[in-house]
Amino acid sequence: MELNELEQQRFEKMSRLQEAGHSPYPHRSHRSHTVQAALADFEAAEKTATEAPVVTVAGRIISIRVMGKVAFAHIEDGSGKLQLFLRQNELGEEALALFKKVFDLGDFAEAHGVLMRTRTGEISLQAHTVTMLAKAITPLPIPKEYEGHDGQLTRYSAFSDVEERFRQRYADLAVNAEVREIFRTRSRMISALRTWLDEHEYLEVETPVLQPIYGGAAARPFTTYHNQLKQQLYLRISFELYLKRLLVGMYERVYEIGRDFRNEGVSYKHNPEFTQLELYCAYTDLQGMMETTEQMIAYTAQHVLGTYEIPFKGQLINLTPPWRRIKLRDIILTGTGIDYTTFPDAESLRTVMRQRGYDAASTASWGHLVDNLLSEVEPSLIQPTFVYDYPIEISPLAKQKSDDPTHVERFELFIGGMETGNAFTELNDPFEQEKRFVNMGTEQADEDDESHPMDEDYLRAMKYGMPPNGGFGMGIDRLAMLLTDKHSIREVLLYPHLRAKE
RNA sequence: GGGUCGUUAGCUCAGCCCGGUAGAGCAGGGGCCUUUUAAGCCCAGGGCCACAGGUUCGAAUCCUGUACGACCCA
Structure with a gap:
């Protein structure tokens, strides 16, 4: 398998993970909650002032912000995305260092910990452990997003090349939720x-x-x-x-x-x-x-x-x-001014169509010509x-x-x-x-x-x-x-x- | 099938007119940073400029062709 420079780097991270005693592709996840369920449980606990739920969520890492002895990341699963709050105090120095070294955007991971709200009010999972579920070797073109005050989502350099989106639909789906x-x-x-x-x-x-x-x-x-x-x-x-x-x-x-x-x-x-x-x-x-x-x-x-x-x-x-119901004859007559029923053979219909400036191939049958006329009015039938x-x-x-x-x-x-x-x-x-x-x-x-x-x-x-x-x-x-x-x-x-x- | 336009770093794009040997942001690498969210700051990388020819002292740039794509027309 040929790897480009970025892929080579990720391959090396995979080895580092293995050296630390972890599989880059473990057999199973221990997810306890979808993101959606975790968020719902937390909000319910908040309302009743009960203890914040402890959960394990799993998904793809779609953003990482490292800031020294603390890091933030977002993890996305089929139901939504959740911020992970990774603090050295909770994770331990070694685990945080490993996260910073070997986890990349696009990796599937799972995090276990207690739900909380950050200072800015975002519901987040304060992670006690983070585990790799599947290392992504090829970097996904994950865009950066910015949510304005009006709630408007702005996206930067999203994966939008039409040809590549269709040729690699999996990547398109992975990064473009819409x-x-x-x-x-x-x-x-x-x-x-x-x-x-x-x-x-x-x-x-x-x-x-x-x-x-x-x-x-x-x-x-x-x-x-x-x-x-x-x-x-x-x-x-x-x-x-x-x-x-x-x-x-x-x-x-x-x-x-x-x-x-x-x-x-x-x-x-x-x-x-x-x-x-x-x-x-x-x-x-x-x-x-x-x-x-x-x-x-x-x-x-x-x-x-x-x-x-x-x-x-x-x-x-x-x-x-x-x-609406309308006769073919009437819609064509209204749209093109031609009453095809008065031109019952290909020759006469072709002649009148050409007079009116419509294309009418010499080889086309009468039925084909009527179809051509219908095509002229088709775009207006909204x-x-x-x-x-x-x-x-x-x-x-x-x-x-x-x-x-x-x-x-x-x-x-x-x-x-x-x-x-x-x-x-x-x-x-x-x-x-x-x-x-x-x-x-x-x-x-x-x-x-x-x-x-x-x-x-x-x-x-x-x-x-x-x-x-x-x-x-x-x-x-x-x-x-x-x-x-x-x-x-x-x-x-x-x-x-x-x-x-x- | 015809016309127009496009193809430059993993992603999104600039550079092309007017030829002088490649740029940005993001992503990635090395650092700093214990509540960030397009996080920030410092440093150093990364390219067969779709492909093949031609013109030229010199081509991402001009010309021709090919491939793939987009839009319009048939």
């Missing part, structure tokens, strides 16, 4: 979604990640190979087709929270693998899905943040149901909005409107200027579904990128009879962005994908 909080919020969010779904009789299921035929969305897959089966497999791009098969199998409400993989570009709202929630509910339709969606998300916000009003990018998003009635061309798994066969019962959900969800009255007519697959197939021949292959087994399932149902899918990462006011998907992924270095 980053730890993001993933707590994310976890509470997923837990709240599960609670809501469980309470509404949804059954959580798991379907294959490795699929012989990918489907359910328009995206390029990752490809892999099973050696023994001698079979090409794909990492799933959605769960849709497997979940809907379960409705054929007589489950009425199912959901899955899991990872999808799309072999496409990386951006502030795209990562090659991302977490998706999909749910399907028999005997309901698009209208029911709208209600389900707004109830579920509003519940989640309430449970995670305690409010329906969430700050995002300097604006306040109000998630109180019911949410408050939660269901955009509904989509052209059939870009919705091969949704059921047609009974009064307009050119459009399907589908909505996309926009919040904070991002597409966060997608739902249909699901197509359950096997003959119509087969036609759609075939049509998609011929379109791919033209476009060649986002293929949507025929899934014979899915059609077979549907031929057994699939109840009418509504389905909804949502990007969990995007919802996490909204609830944490983070503007890049990487901030809400513990290990976002980065290009390999060297």
Whole structure:
């Protein structure tokens, strides 16, 4: 192991510790209190004027101030931080000297002693013993913090290099408490979604990640190979087709929270693998899905943040149901002045788009162009909005409107200027579904990128009879962005994908 | 894929325009200091200036390319 100068120094301190008869990596801690519990116990004792508690706390040393025969340090655990007051009178000369010589910022240590208040009023542990729990060899970039009179926390040279934070997420988490909080919020969010779904009789299921035929969305897959089966497999791009098969199998409400993989570009709202929630509910339709969606998300916000009003990018998003509902045609017409329904083919739509100054690739299909127009208005959809009635061309798994066969019962959900969800009255007519697959197939021949292959087994399932149902899918990462006011998907992924270095 | 910007000490940054061989604060090392909290004071360290070429007597600095990243556009 190659050590730089600073690491070499710490390595030598480790040896000194061993020479003094202590292990730098002992087997166990004897913690009696978390920091939070210690603070609570002390305050309780103060109130009742009983003896100050004797505790053992453990954690990472995040500050040290040595002043001769006394030293102060802060120790941080998962619950908070506590000042240690290390006095020669209490510790003994040898122990204090050892602390000063071999303990560094970043080390895990444990301290045993009695709680007290210092002259400035800070609750502190007057340490009788200090023990190393795990020596840190590489110095953590622990910032200095300063709390102003107004309680405002100022931080000096915090570890902020975006690339290094993501490449060494452990260091990022170790020194940036607010980053730890993001993933707590994310976890509470997923837990709240599960609670809501469980309470509404949804059954959580798991379907294959490795699929012989990918489907359910328009995206390029990752490809892999099973050696023994001698079979090409794909990492799933959605769960849709497997979940809907379960409705054929007589489950009425199912959901899955899991990872999808799309072999496409990386951006502030795209990562090659991302977490998706999909749910399907028999005997309901698009209208029911709208209600389900707004109830579920509003519940989640309430449970995670305690409010329906969430700050995002300097604006306040109000998630109180019911949410705005607007037709795709109308939102595009208002935003761009183009009524796509009057330009029913790619050629005429492309022409009018170019006239109005919008980009319209010559290779793009009509559906693709409509999608481009929607992208133009997407950033303005800050408050939660269901955009509904989509052209059939870009919705091969949704059921047609009974009064307009050119459009399907589908909505996309926009919040904070991002597409966060997608739902249909699901197509359950096997003959119509087969036609759609075939049509998609011929379109791919033209476009060649986002293929949507025929899934014979899915059609077979549907031929057994699939109840009418509504389905909804949502990007969990995007919802996490909204609830944490983070503007890049990487901030809400513990290990976002980065290009390999060297 | 295109454009713009960035990469200098463990961390956060200055230096680059206008070329002369590397700076600060924090962290670390050696001292002083028994209630500090960005503790303070004294002393001495620490760098393949992302990488590879080019221009030049001389390059962190100017030019070209590569890698990685950020932002914008497609």
